[in-house]
Amino acid sequence: MPSKTSISFMSRILPSSFRASAAFKTLLSDRRLPGERVAGAFWKHHPVADQSARTLVAATLAFHRATQGCLVKLTPAGNYQVADRGAHADWCGDPLGRRTFLDRAVNRPQDWLTLDDQLTPLEQEMVAAAQSLSRSLGPQVPLLATVFTPLTQALMLAGPERLLEHLQSSPDLVRTGLQRLTYGTERLIAAYHAVGVTGIYLAAQHLSTNTLSREIYRQHGWDSDDRVMAACEYFEGNILHIHGSPIHFDGTPTDGNWMTHYELGPDNPSPETYRAMSRCPAAIGLPLEVWDDPGHLRQAISTALSRFGQQGALLTAPCVVPLAVPDERIASWIKNINHVH
Known part of the structure; x- marks a missing residue:
């Protein structure tokens, strides 16, 4: 299978034990010390506030000012790309803020x-939020916008059981729908780029064998992931x-302007x-x-860096932080x- 390689960024990549774009090198650099360092950032959902640009921007800026992470992630409602395509969801008190x-x-x-491949009203609202955040943060703070992959959107639109049923009974119709979702996702990514977003936080909920088999992914998800990463x-x-x-790494970028974020755990592949x-x-x-105990944290960081073969890293949580964490x-x-460190 081909690697996900971003050729235009190769001339900006600095020598290292791994390859990273100049932006990430800057993020993980410390002018006081040679080499690389660790840096931390976390993110939360903002239920209710995530339904409009104005309120989500206010909540995101307040969180960043309170925590002082090294980057900001725009975290819309998890269904924002499908909400105006008929997949309605509400926050019902989930402790992580999920709908x-x-x-x-x-x-x-x-x-x-x-399915329509044009930007929906809520997607346009989130692009407006990204533009406002970009202006407020300035060029010194990297801003990532969350985007869900087309196959993950398909899971939201139909539900896992119905999607699997349709992939068996009507694969051509599902393929047409996925193609339209891919066009729409490409448009959304282009819109984020136009308003000054630093990068995309691409969320894939379909690379777990508990959700879809690797064979189904290879048949129905690889091409759309490849196109979205190219965008x-x-x-x-x-x-x-x-x-x-348990996750798998089919379709994961092997080079270029990417980091990969996944939960470290006994059911997932090792570093x-x-x-x-x-x-x-x-x-x-x-x-x-591990985060509340400096001694435990020191050991966890050292072990993780060694196992990943890195001198520096963006450190964060396995996913979003629970709403109850102050x-x-x-x-x-x-x-x-x-x-x-």
Whole structure:
């Protein structure tokens, strides 16, 4: 299978034990010390506030000012790319801020043909939020915009069981729907680029064998992932987030302007397995329980860097931080990084 390589960024890549774009090198550099360092950033959902640009921008800026992470991630509602395509969801008190789907847009195989590939109103609202954040933060703070892959959107639109049923009974119709979702995702990525976003945080919820088999992914997800990653070529740096467990690395970038972020755990591939197949740096998601104990954190950072073969890394949580964790506690986690490394 071909590697995901961003050729236009190769001339800006600096020598290292792994390859990273100049933007990520700058992010992880410390002018006081030679080499690379670790840097920390976290993100939360902002339920209710995530339904409009104005309120999401205010919540995102307040979180950044309180925690002082090394970058900002725009984190819309998880269904924002499908909400105006008929997949309605509400926040029902989930502790991570995730939304529960109440209506699916795809019920019959023919429904895949009704999907629109234009930017929806809520997508346009989130692009407006990104533009406002970019202006407020300035060029010194990297800004990532969250985008879900087309196959992940298909899972939201139909639900896992119905998607699998339609892939068996009507693969051509699903393929048409995925193509339209891919066009729409490419347009969304281009819109984020136009308003000054530094990079894309590409969320893939379909690279877990508990969700879809690797064979189904290879048949129906590889091409759309490849196109979407190619659309991210002109950003300074991007992060692929592989959600869930047990995950696999089919379709994961092996080179270029990418980091890969996934949860370290007994059911997921080891850091050594990741490093054997990719030269992209890992954004390391450490378990939440290590962050409050500087001694434990020091050991966790040292071990993770060694196993990934990196001198520096973006350190974060396995995914989003629970809503109940106070911002002041997250700020202390980021301060702990400077104390232990």
